[in-house]
Amino acid sequence: MPDTDLSIFDELYGIIEDRKKNPVENSYVCSLLNHRKGIDKILEKVGEEAVETILAVKSGKKEDIIYESSDLLFHLMVMFVAEGITLEEIATELKKRRK
Numbered sequence: 001m002p003d004t005d006l007s008i009f010d011e012l013y014g015i016i017e018d019r020k021k022n023p024v025e026n027s028y029v030c031s032l033l034n035h036r037k038g039i040d041k042i043l044e045k046v047g048e049e050a051v052e053t054i055l056a057v058k059s060g061k062k063e064d065i066i067y068e069s070s071d072l073l074f075h076l077m078v079m080f081v082a083e084g085i086t087l088e089e090i091a092t093e094l095k096k097r098r099k
């Protein structure tokens with residue numbers, strides 16, 4: 001049975017925010033947030049993961065699509081935190097589009 005608890009999105013966002021406020025060593029999230037290339041490094045990763053997601057869809061393998069989409073969502077969340085955008089703001093925008 002699929003796990004329908006979506007609280008991982010809030011939890012993950014909170015972890016990324018915490019990495020921004022309280023940097024720790026050997027953290028992948030900190031390596032992105034504090035990269036010498038700035039936001040460009042995060043955007044690079046978002047772009048790469050978007051391409052990998054597209055390729056996974058073209059491959060037709062559901063588990064690859066889930067894996068690559070998870071990478072994409074994770075890097076998008078790092079980008080939201082870097083830009084000070086909350087998940088609530090994204091949710092509000094999506095709700096506005098309801099027909």
Ligand SMILES: N=c1c2ncn([C@@H]3O[C@H](COP(=O)(O)OP(=O)(O)OP(=O)(O)O)[C@@H](O)[C@H]3O)c2ncn1[C@@H]1O[C@H](COP(=O)(O)O)[C@@H](O)[C@H]1O
Pocket residue numbers: 012015019026027028029030048070071074
């Ligand atoms: N969910 C994730 C997560 N998903 C993907 N990744 C990393 O995202 C990267 C994906 O990039 P690639 O597929 O290109 O793999 P790569 O070969 O490492 O690529 P390069 O970065 O070397 O270019 C990998 O290094 C993965 O480890 C993640 N890293 C961290 N998290 C979460 O973030 C939390 C904090 O992580 P740290 O900041 O590392 O403590 C963790 O507890 C996890 O919950």
